[in-house]
Amino acid sequence: MMKSSFVASALQRLPGLFRLLCASAAIAAVSCAAQARGIADLGTDYPTALSVQIDPADISDADLNEIRAAGFELVRFGVRPPIKSVNPAQIDYSKLIRRVRNARLEAIVTLFGGREIWGHEPSDPGGGQREKLFANFAAEFMNAHAADVAVWELWNEPDHKTFLNPALFSNFETATAEFCSSIAQLKSPPKIVMGFGFAKLPFNAGQVPPQLENAFVSGAKANCLTDISIHPYRSVPETAVGDYARLRARLDEMQLGKVGIVASEWGYASYLPVRDRNMQASLILREYLTNVAAGIKLLNLYAWKDRGTSTVSREDNFGLKSKGGEKKEAFSSLTEFLKIARTSKKVSYDSNGSLNKLVLSRGTTLLHVVWTQNAEQNVLIPAARGKKCTRVDFFPQVHHGSCGSPVEGGVAAKASSYPVLFSIAD
Template structure:
């Protein structure tokens, strides 16, 4: 090959180097611009926290308090303008503006009724229900693209309340229609997750195959960036193994870039099943479980109780009562968020019935210890001369001394009510 002398001169080499550097920079910018999914989410906390709000009953004072308490997101659903599924005729544009004014980010779940477009066949309006829903979802997304941080397609399609099981094939069609339409957008949304599964997908006998198939197809086409699930369960820590199983199933399907989001999960305080102290412990442990598992976003259900009956489960999922009284769960969780702001996970270990989560915040190590039941005496490791502060969250928040050091660190009792030992220089 004939050599070009001008390229071998010092000036030529400088030009070539400049061209190469510019090309690399442009490529990096292009990759960054195309980066999508929950992996790109930034948070001030080990797990970004959202809380479910009722669009028809959320005040500006509520939104400001949510922000001040350490939450970064709020989640709510947007439905087609049909009385059967949206009787209050919510002004979503105004709600989204109010959320932004409170310096919160919105997680918006787009879904219809049991018949996909509406609640009853009469809601079809003479058109295809699949296309009507896809058009509604695309238009809503286009209108609010700059104001919504996280999108979710549908809510619990594997629950008959939200999708008629006879319409699973139609749901696949509606998802495909939606994906085709947003593929035409000049700038696709950064995070679009689905489908808010009520059960663990890709786990035998849990989620119907057509719904799993719809998700895989949408994810492989880069339409859905992440999978969203609702890990309700009696014991929060069992979710860690389920997250690992789900991760393995996604990887097996070549969906390695698909992240996992817990888009709805909470515990109700309803008698005689669970008092408010137990609710507080479970919600706290729910957050710790997601930190342990490396989940980036958790949405708590819910901000306020739906009703006032102390024996009705669905009435009592709130961090606050219907009248606005703060429950024990509110105090414990928000104090923990205040402590762990800017902290990052170092390690998690579960052994001999004791869970140990270690976070770092600058040069300080935050050790959280707890069990799923009976108490255990533990030693939190600390070098000689280190200072230790103990934080109890139950039955009320209390900061105090860890006591005299023992060999190897500081002694504590781990129970179902987590305690934090802060080890500083």
């Protein structure tokens, strides 16, 4: 009590903005003493917790139950202000959150407006009030649903002009500060609040506008934002390992060592003639393996279902299932891997630039997963004589079988761009 009185007395003597920042830090510090905050404390049965993107407008209860049965622990969806210009369907988000919980799933809720930040109508007030309107909406929604949402994310791709007008970056800083000041006043701040779902790698020269990076750093240092969320889309998943390491190093340099990294949106589309469904399946499984290899705690996969039916449209075909509900090859390979990897932990990851070897442990069993980025390579799976070895192929169909004849030191195999798992048990 003496410490709280001292803080309150000191704050009364601080001017404006400085007082606000100190209040944010002080309240968060007291809160952190009572509960841990940040993605590091997210509970999961897997080496990397897996979420999948859903469309709030057409997700069914049957879909949600199937998502949970497949091994996903979370679903991600966006929530926008109740303004027709950005939320024409006027979705009942509170009901959706209840349905998600009823399916034994957790929610990742992304709070964002429109290209003009607040999604305002032309008649809405100006003069700095629009940013406050959005900040109030976000904070009020968060406070109302704090008990039922596991992970919060502020904004979606502010560095992409579709989601934020580039002329309004300074306004975005203001909106973030307003939001953080509201969060600081809550008795129990949400445990995980990520920002901002960057479309490109932040704190990497020339990638993300500095105003957006500054907004994140300010929010993180005020104990408002607990983690950083990025969208690591790329042609080859494995290159993300190095990018994650560089981002981690930059965060540490800025004394943000407690800030975790989350891949809150990342997927691969099956669209002709660029990529067939088999290659989509391989890349999605490799995407998951890459996040495990890099020690990323949470990955949200884009997406559950295809948006449309055109076979040549990239945006139509990111789903694990077709628009009509047909399971793609990516669904089968990923969900089979999740069955095997449940309760496992990462042991090691090695890469020579093309050949990748990830080792997981599940009790006394070691799971060796091998794959390449291109051509086939020979690989030795270490296994002591007398150990039981089971090989699991995920492509073109899931198959459990023998590892073949042992050789000196283990089992000889060929690795390709389609991951293969070897289970070594007593």
